[in-house]
Amino acid sequence: MRYAYYPGCSLGKGEQEYDLSMRAVFAKLGIELVELEDWNCCGAVHSDINNPSGAYAMPGRNLALAEAQGFETVITPCSACYKNLRQASKTIAANKSARQTLNASLAEGLELKGNITVLHPLYVLLNEYGLARIKEQVTHPLAGWKVASYYGCMLTRPKDDFDSTERPRGMDDLMRALGAEVIDYHMKAKCCGGALALSHAGVTAQLTGNVLVAAKDAGAEVVSLACPMCHMALDAYQGKAEHALQQSLAMPVVFFTQLLGLALGLERKALGLDRHIVSTSSVR
């Protein structure tokens, strides 16, 4: 299996843990990731603030690049990038004028001709690679770890083929396969407010707090997630959340790839587990 890898802007310095653990784990599983050359920002939630066609054309440039570089599938770990690229690929496939607008906005020589499939690494592991295969390679099961999976918003919404939009279970299935005890809680697919982190940090703090409190009350010892923006909110903004809720949380928040890495026997440092804001020393 060989995929184009679109890390997205957040996986640079800010959420490097995800990039490190993602590459390490996929290498360990034998899945080839080739970073897309010259990829551009997907636009996050601002892609269309100045030009409405930016909604699909800004992420769409990356699809054209993937095609030009000989790939059929792009995987991207960030939920927002995933949502943007996947929705762009769907819009362009369904709508001839969208494809034309995209191609018109691209540089000379670059053109999107066909359809590029966009997948999230979680569902690549679940559907294409297979849980059974992963389970075989687990050397350090997360025995008894109480893991609350946090899906956030854009991993499962808008509605797609991979998981429920209201009660997703993909990450939970993975955690179960790694030996963890799955903690279910009603905020697992509710918004962290990450989009407003700069302009209205108080809102982010409140929403993030609601998620963490619900996970904690349900008995979670660690929160696993799949989006760097959610991680920034739940990890970096945990202090602000504690302040907003007037309550201590002390909840380690890690990426599902890091937990997967640990279960596969990889080193903490290699997975970036010492880079979080909230201490992950209990995650071992």
Place this chain on the structure above:
Amino acid sequence: MDDKTNENEPRIGVYVCHCGSNIASVVTPAEVVEYAKDLPGVVISKEHRYMCSDPGQTLIQKDIADYKLDRIVVAACSVAMHEPTFQACIAEAGLNPFMFQMANIREHASWVHSHEKEAATQKAKDIVAGAVAKVTYVTPLQRFEVPVTKRALVIGGGIAGISAALDLADMEVETYMIEKTPTIGGRMAQLDKTFPTMDCSICIEAPKMVDVGKNKHIHLIAYAEVKEVNGYIGNFKVKIERKPRYVLLDRCTGCGLCVEVCPISVPNEFEEGLGPRKAIYVPMAQAVPSIYTIDRDACIECFKCVEACGQLQAIDFAEQSEIIELDVGTIIVATGLDMWDPTEIEEYGFGVYDNVTTMMEIERLHCAGGPTVGEFERPSDRKVPKTLGLIQCVGSRDKRYNEYCSGFCCMYTIKNAMLLKWLYPEMDITIFRIDIRTPGKTYEEFYERAREAGIHFVQGRPAEIREDPVTKNLIVRSDNVNLGRSAEYEFEMVGLSTAAIPSAGSTDLGRVLTVPNDTHGWFLESHPKLKPIDTPTEGIYLAGAAQGPKDIPQSVGQGSGAAGRAARVLSHETWEIDPIVAYVDPERCINATGGKCDLCYRACPYGAVDCRPGSGKATYIVPAKCHGCGTCVAECPQNAITQYHFTDGQILAQMHALLAEKPEEKVLAFTCRWCSGMGADNAGVSHFEYPANTRNLLVMCAGRVDADFVMEAFRLGAGAVLVSGCHPQDCHYIDGRNNAEKRIVRLFGQLEKIGISPNRFRLESVSATEGAKWSRIMRDLSEVVTGMGPEAIKTENETARPHLTKRLQRMAETPGVAEVLHLSESARLAGLKTETEQAMNIAVAQGVQGGQA
């Protein structure tokens, strides 16, 4: 003018109406009369102030006798207006009514070209020429008769089917009722009380059920399904499969000893899974027939039941399913509805949270005959809930699931709330809704009573439900629209008012019956307002929720209505079939020589085509099932299919006449008889003017328009061509417009390739009320033609002509067409007449014998 009576030459009479001043003030009738005199075949040409009046009609009849006319053209108003009038008129005078053609010079000329009198008169001449050309080639047609079997079939034993069957029985019609489940009764039997009267449902239904079981004119076959239906109105051949109960009908007395000893319990479907039944069971106490059934999937074959049955020996594990064949004259479809499963609407937690239930489950829980003997207990702890939340429109009015409103659920939720308030006055009940719909008699008053009883009504559709893990209570989060803010409401139990969906298997049954289902799966009625009981398949009628969600009085009413529609047919010895049907020439059909073509079969929405690709047998079309759209005629790549009264030859003759003079200045518009034709008429009635360089050619359906016709029009030099039909969802023949689209869309690219500017050819949909749209389209196309100018158009046509001629080779060689194209001697015409009459007789014979040619 020719008064020789050569029986092989047409003798056409042309009559130009003034219609008072409606026509005469714009078109000059005298000019048209003069012009018509010189048209080939015209013997007499006259005018009259009011053709449709008695004197006008008498004039025609007298001329038929005096001049031995055999074909008549009346140039007047629309076919929709007076075609039947003149057909009856000439029939009285001894002519076959199909030897007639209407030329619309009012709605299509005088009323829309009042500012171009000369051009309007020229157009009127062309229209008459077209009519004369077509009528030259028409043949006499007989409405043929088929015998009627005086027996009725009712599929479905719910309240609608029961109503229909009892009415038919009262008319002494031998009626067969088929029911899929082991007992009749349907949804109504599951209800506790019925709104708005609050009478006990089974109490009012059971007597009718018993009636059906005992009635000497009704044969009830329960636990059976319809597998195959062949034939047509008056003559349906139905194959029914009766599933084995493993309990013999003629021996079981319903004593129930077997149930007592059966060790297996499974959820009872009748109780929505809330209560048990044994592997050997009757679904409910009042079952009709009161015979047990063994569910072999649950049964462990311990045979204790056999032992208990003892001497009666009513249990037979070796029983096989039985195929029953019936001949019936009419079929009534009364298959009812199911309730939608709300598991999909994940935000409500049905199937995840114990205390989230459906309204039908609630129905069973408070019913004295239900699984908890009328104690309304919530699932998690079997306690009576103190607070209850009911949510409307779950899965209804929802584009993600079922777009429609299910109609009865507002009332039935209010009913459940009222019942519970009576039983448990302290219970706090809230109904969450978007609207409240109370359309029936005393329904609004019922709603008033509910409010008086203290039931809360919150306007707002809940966003999500979550559960308190300890108490198992539900927390419903909803926008309270009236208060303008969101809130959370806690309830011990929640009920979801789910959508009604068509009974499982409706689409499959639709295929078996060749009755179409609409996009949601409900059976499709012929006309939503004027024919809500008929289906496009003659002789098959709809009753009850099978046609669309409805309540009990509506179902009963429609059941009786269906019985009436069926009786219409069954009270006759024979039934007349309209002859404008399609016919396959067995010598030209490619399947006759081992071909594997089924294009006509696929195009027909009525299942009128019996097609055996690869069998060596030619395809044939059952006349009684054919509705005369002509789509198959246009689809056939061998040009093997003809449509009586709209043959290729007749249409082409009309087209040639219309485009004879200065075709490059004209717009030729094919319109369907229904929406577009009436839309064009509507433009006339409303006097929406448009230029006079436009010519209409009427066919029954846009589906009839062969790609060849369009190409021939351009080959003849037309300036622009339009094909216009109903809007696809309104097509009078269901799929005709869609088929036209698929076929004609290909032409766009092809024509452009051979040099015809794309704006010279259009495909449109115009409804009967869209006169303004029609007028606008005509204006647009007319401007395209005048804008380009005759020279430019001629040049494009010249370039295209050789390509078109080549492609039209096959059409040119088709019998019936060749004559027209070469304007042959009338001697050939006589031969043609005999051929088609013979063909008609063969078709009828084939149809009656059920397809063995």
Place this chain on the structure above:
Amino acid sequence: MSGTLNPFVVEVQATVGGERVLQCYQCGTCSGSCPVINEMDYGPRRLMHLIQLGHKKEVLTSGDMWYCVSCYSCANRCPRDIPITALMADLRHMALHQGYAHDREAELGQAFVETVNANGRMFEPELMMRYYLRTWDIAGLIGMIPLGIQMLLKGKIPFIAERIKSPQDLDPLCAAPPDSKRAPMSQLSRTLLTLGGGGLVLMGALAGLWFRLNGNKK
């Protein structure tokens, strides 16, 4: 057979999110689902109704679309299948470029696309600089300092911008419409931006030097 529609309705219907705005039957599922409804002036349901009535100014001056977190809960549950999240984005575009926007989030959006236009990818220091020079949100900036220090110590702050080969390729998508009526940046902000830009370049150079001296490749 449609009648004449209110011009604002027509304007909204022309957007991707607003095609079916007239279909909304005010069920309230959206507002009931919205996690930030308490921050909004109206909430999605009432906003939809205001659009239907053509109350353009109220809609575009509201803070609602700027508080939208793009969680898609509303769009996912809407029984009329109205893509409300996309509509919110369209309203942001309209409000900004027709001169109605006043929220800090509007400034963030512009700062974001300008940064992306300059580099092809995000560069947080530049984003921050642009954002704070637009909003002058000193309180907010101060509130970010403790977190900033934590992130600095954990090595989560980039100093060198990652650039794509030709960032100007993104010009057509990132440039504001020529007829935009958005509020311009103040002269002071623009001057500081130029200076700050220079500062960033310097910072990048120094960082590059530091990494090279310390043997790290970046």
